[in-house]
Amino acid sequence: xxxxxxxxxxxxxxxxxxxxxxxxxxxxxxxxxxxxxxxxxxxxxxxxxxxxxxxxxxxxxxxxxxxxxxxxxxxxxxxxxxxxxxxxxxxxxxxxxxxxxxxxxxxxxxxxxxxxxxxxxxxxxxxxxxxxxxxxxxxxxxxxxxxxxx
Numbered sequence: 572x573x574x575x576x577x578x579x580x581x582x583x584x585x586x587x588x589x590x591x592x593x594x595x596x597x598x599x600x601x602x603x604x605x606x607x608x609x610x611x612x613x614x615x616x617x618x619x620x621x622x623x624x625x626x627x628x629x630x631x632x633x634x635x636x637x638x639x640x641x642x643x644x645x646x647x648x649x650x651x652x653x654x655x656x657x658x659x660x661x662x663x664x665x666x667x668x669x670x671x672x673x674x675x676x677x678x679x680x681x682x683x684x685x686x687x688x689x690x691x692x693x694x695x696x697x698x699x700x701x702x703x704x705x706x707x708x709x710x711x712x713x714x715x716x717x718x719x720x721x
Contacts, residue, residue, distance in 0.1 A: 592696060601694065604630070608635070609701065610629075612644075612646070613701045618709070621715060658681045658682055663694075666695065679691070
């Protein structure tokens, strides 16, 4: 596929708010490996090739196991995700598919058994943010195969 629009051709300020959120999340105290699982799973759901490449490479650079990344669509059945990770992945799926799925009180209650309200706020921001990046990259089709972790 050919790149439709290069981010380099846009106003540099356009991405600043999103990049500030990335910086905030890195300092939020959330587990970077968990954030990469979320980023990768949401990108799978949305079919964002660029974000899949990026977050696969970032996850591996953070010592994530490739099998866990490949198994994300079946995380509910896999024994190598913790209950804490599973509830976040379920939350990420629901928020990504919010037009057709309801965020139920029982899911938020399960999140609260592992995370504070502040952490749930940060997780919600992370899920919202990767959905935004997915949509930008799906629209613009950045060149694949060149992303380097870090």
